[in-house]
Amino acid sequence: MIAATLRPDAATALIIVDLQVDFLPGGRLAVAAGDAVVPLANELAQRFGTVILTQDWHPAGHISFASSHPGQVPFATIPLPYGPQVLWPDHCVQGSAGAQFAPGLDVPHAQLIIRKGHHASVDSYSTFYEADPAIPTGLTGYLRARGIGRVVLMGLAYDFCVSWSALDAVRDGFETLVVADACRAIDTGGSLAQADAQMAAAGVRLCRMADVGG
Ligand code: VGL
Numbered sequence: 564m565i566a567a568t569l570r571p572d573a574a575t576a577l578i579i580v581d582l583q584v585d586f587l588p589g590g591r592l593a594v595a596a597g598d599a600v601v602p603l604a605n606e607l608a609q610r611f612g613t614v615i616l617t618q619d620w621h622p623a624g625h626i627s628f629a630s631s632h633p634g635q636v637p638f639a640t641i642p643l644p645y646g647p648q649v650l651w652p653d654h655c656v657q658g659s660a661g662a663q664f665a666p667g668l669d670v671p672h673a674q675l676i677i678r679k680g681h682h683a684s685v686d687s688y689s690t691f692y693e694a695d696p697a698i699p700t701g702l703t704g705y706l707r708a709r710g711i712g713r714v715v716l717m718g719l720a721y722d723f724c725v726s727w728s729a730l731d732a733v734r735d736g737f738e739t740l741v742v743a744d745a746c747r748a749i750d751t752g753g754s755l756a757q758a759d760a761q762m763a764a765a766g767v768r769l770c771r772m773a774d775v776g777g
């Protein structure tokens with residue numbers, strides 16, 4: 564881990580990734596100890612003026628659901644036109660209880676919610692680009708228009724939506740940090756080791772809660 568300290572300023576945004584009921588213990592795609600990061604999000608958010616929430620937001624029958632592919636099972640990987648796709652249990656269906664934010668999430672000053680994965684035939688782990696990288700969410704333009712040059716990410720899951728978002732943030736020229744102890748991973752098929760390697764190679768900096776000043 565590359566330690567980094569930072570003081571959030573007007574050019575820094577916090578992005579809280581997918582703290583939703585379906586990713587918490589008891590949810591449809593539960594991340595182990597995912598609930599542990601909810602209070603960390605609340606605490607971290609107090610240190611930032613610009614806070615963005617992301618929300619996984621799939622239509623029923625989404626292409627990332629194993630149930631949409633007869634004979635397939637969750638956590639298998641299949642080829643799709645935009646690349647390999649891990650198949651998941653049905654989760655974060657638009658408007659469902661599981662798609663709501665974690666009950667303990669308390670970030671009333673968040674200014675933007677990015678919903679992603681809403682195209683039926685394209686998944687979107689990243690909050691910047693869908694799995695088809697030709698489809699942007701618009702977040703880069705929003706951040707640029709507000710003079711944001713640095714993003715700090717935390718949330719669920721470290722090895723999917725957090726790391727893919729971090730890699731795209733670097734690609735679009737943002738200084739990018741991930742608060743590692745405020746994330747939890749799914750870790751399927753080597754995804755955790757791969758996320759670590761890709762983020763290190765791309766120049767994503769990892770830090771801890773204690774490194775983020777107020
Ligand atoms: C996520 C798998 C499927 C995530 C979302 O939030 O990391 N993972 N959809």
Ligand code: ZN
Binds near residue numbers: 621654680
């Ligand atoms: Zn999803």
